[in-house]
Amino acid sequence: MNFAHKILLILVIVMIVFLSITPIYWTFVTSISSDKDLIKTSKSWFPPQPTFRNYQEVFGLSKDVYSVGNQIKRTITNSLTISFAVTFLTLVFAILAAYAIERLRVPLRNYISFFVILTQMLPPVILVIPIYLILSKIGLLDSKFSLSLIYIALNLPFAIWILSSYFQRLPVSVEEAAIIDGCGYLGALWRVLIPMSKPALFTSGIFVFLSSWNEFIIALVLTTSLKSKTLPISISEFMGRFYTNYPLMTAAGIVSMIPPIIFASIFQRFLVEGLAKGAVKE
Amino acid sequence: MKLRHKKILTAYLFLLVPLTFFAFIRFYPMISAFYISFTDWNIISPVKNFVGLANYVKIFNDSVFRISLLNTLKYVAYGVPSVIVLSLILALLLNNITKLQGFYRLIYVMPYITPLVATSWVWRWMYQKPPTGIINNFLNMLGLPTRSFLMSTTEALPSIVVTTVWIEVGYCIIIFLAGLQSIPKEYLEAARVDGANRRQLLFKITIPLLNPVIVFLSVMQTIIFLRIFTQVYNMSDQGSGGPLNSTKPLVLYIYQKAFKSFDMGTATAATVILFLIILGITVVQLKVLNKKVEY
Structure with missing residues (x-):
């Protein structure tokens, strides 16, 4: 395997891994974001103030x-x-x-x-x-x-x-x-x-x-x-x-x-x- | 003689549950669906009148049915070749990797093993307008205009195809990789010694030997795209197959006829049509693609 081939291979792997994971990762990031961070147009890769409030709600800590x-x-x-x-x-x-x-x-x-x-x-x-x-x-x-x-x-x-x-x-x-x-x-x-x-x-x-x-x-x-x-x-x-x-x-x-x-x-x-x-x- | 009888009896005893299930949950419903498709039954009326082919005439005169049929064929025509070609190319490239194979494979199958409902919604959000839709954010970043994706009658169906391709490619890569690894190394080495170049190796040896896998995956993907439902139900507004029926596949048409209008006769007639399409396409694919290769 020559050098150019190797670079191509690495690029492909990075691309596939990126495409496979991004939607799921992004979902995760959204789930721990606060509402006001979501409205921002410029998104960061990780929310500035992560919150697990939504998970608490999903797992039914609420009495209702x-x-x-x-x-x-x-x-x-x-x-x-x-x-x-x-x-x-x-x-x-x-x-x-x-x-x-x-x-x-x-x-x-x-x-x-x-x-x-x-x-x-x-x-x-x-x-x-x-x-x-x-x-x-x-x-x-x-x-x-x-x-x-x-x-x-x-x-x-x-x-x-x-x-x-x-x-x-x-x-x-x-x-x-x-x-x-x-x-x-x-x-x-x-x-x-x-x-x-x-x-x-x-x-x-x-x-x-x-x-x-x-x-x-x-x-x-x-x-x-x-x-x-x-x-x-x-x-x-x-x-x-x-x-x-x-x-x-x-x-x-x-x-x-x-x-x-x-x-x-x-x-x-x-x-x-x-x-x-x-x-x-x- | 007695021992033989005991053996047969035990065998049928062991098969009792699967055979019963098969009879009641697969065979009987299938026959029953065929029968209902020749009656005018809706859930409310107690009588079933035999109406011959009336339901079939009715659905073919229904423009929504014709659109759904066409949409279903579009899903297959766009989806299956994309999945097969893309995953074959990627698998050929990935076949060279020796490190961390297990880890990478786990990552590619992630879209395939996570619930379809969840992934459909994730993509639905990603397709939205800025600032929520990350795909449009990305397009804007590149200086491209915002697209309407799922809101547009022309872009919605291809958008759903893209999501489905994303789900299926990982699975197909894994199957192709397994197929590639089952090709005996001697064939490739012998050809190399005889002076074959990389392209010849690929088209004269690897791909012909991979043919059974290609056939298997094409048939399977065709059936998957013909049965498409969950993605469309979750990615269109109110599960309607909209905008304006532009994404509605046959299965969604059947679901709406049966469980929203309770018109069982028409719904089952459409399922029979879908069944015949699946059967027909599968048989043709097996005949056309399944050429035996021996070296």
Whole structure:
């Protein structure tokens, strides 16, 4: 690599890093700015008097139940409950299913995967109308439970696919030994396969978590009250209503970004592997 | 024989939950959507009358539907090539980096993993007039005039495309990098020994071998842009797809028909059209782009 090439490369990296981070950084700066600093035309890279007042409000230190902060706090709780429940249950069902497909060689497995892929292509909006109608008929609209069920259903194919392709690469011999020793299928799965599949479990886990945390259209249609509303929905509503209260709204935005960023940092390796897996292995 | 039966039984038992979910939350709704699209049902009336293709005729006579359809195709036409070309170029450059790979990758995926709702609003603020809109501040700093971006019927759709490209590029870079690293080094070295120059290496070896990744990403990005909703809902005034429907994609049209006018027949007819478009484009892309390369 010659010198000019190296300079170009550095410039590109600086540009990408700058473009990726600036909007998020700027949001953060706005969220800790005081109102009067925001009106200034000449912006500084860091507010002269940073304030965390907006975060205090988002985390609901205010006593008023109907305050924006309290409502956002409730939707954060909803989002966390739903995302963790969905992640855990999806993984449990996906492990069993992947084992059935990969190790127990379930009959008709090719047809099953064909259908799963076919419906995977559907836009969620095609499902949302009939699902809305069914749920309204059985009175399960606006519930964390039904929203979680739908998220599990939507995430299962991906998780099953990641796990079964990982199982495929693991040797069968240890498991067979375990089964011969009287472990049974569940025992072999629990004692042998799961401990060996940690990377695949992390990968699919992060994805399921991120997709339930970030999902918008289904939650928009199916949730109506604070009982089940998720964070993205409340952000969207409040942003529309308090359009001009930038510091408060940007603080809420930053709060919604925290869990994904924390997870992505901790599980960075698995995240990248998981993203890449889908594409490189056809 | 008995053992075999036990195995099959266990297999179906393990698959019970996913198959049930699949049947009730994916398969049944899909069939049901098709069925509703042939009826005149709105939520309030208890009866569903079979009306044949009337809903389809109705939407194609609806100018808003035609605009939404056109907008959706615009999103795809502007968005997909931009994402693919930009991320491929960047990935080819970044492939030379050996230090701090993990850290950089984390930074590129940041836009992709943070909630779309939040990033849409962030961009909506950035597109505003001075002093809040930093993009306009920047333009003014360079001595360029202030632009209206999301407030203009001609600039709003491209502005939303830019935001979406910003979100998707990081993800595609990571996929391309993984693809690049899976290309055996021997091929490139052999070609270099044979006297191939850098351009030949790129166009005769790297890009053809990267073809499966390009196909995968193009199909995926096309589906993403065809399904575009959240950005538009959050970046247009009151989630309307405005100004004057200029940014409204099909999914937003469907959402408004179904949940604002409660006209389920028309809404599902539009979802069927969207489904057929996605299916058609995907099949064509797989056929056209998927040429096997072997060395």
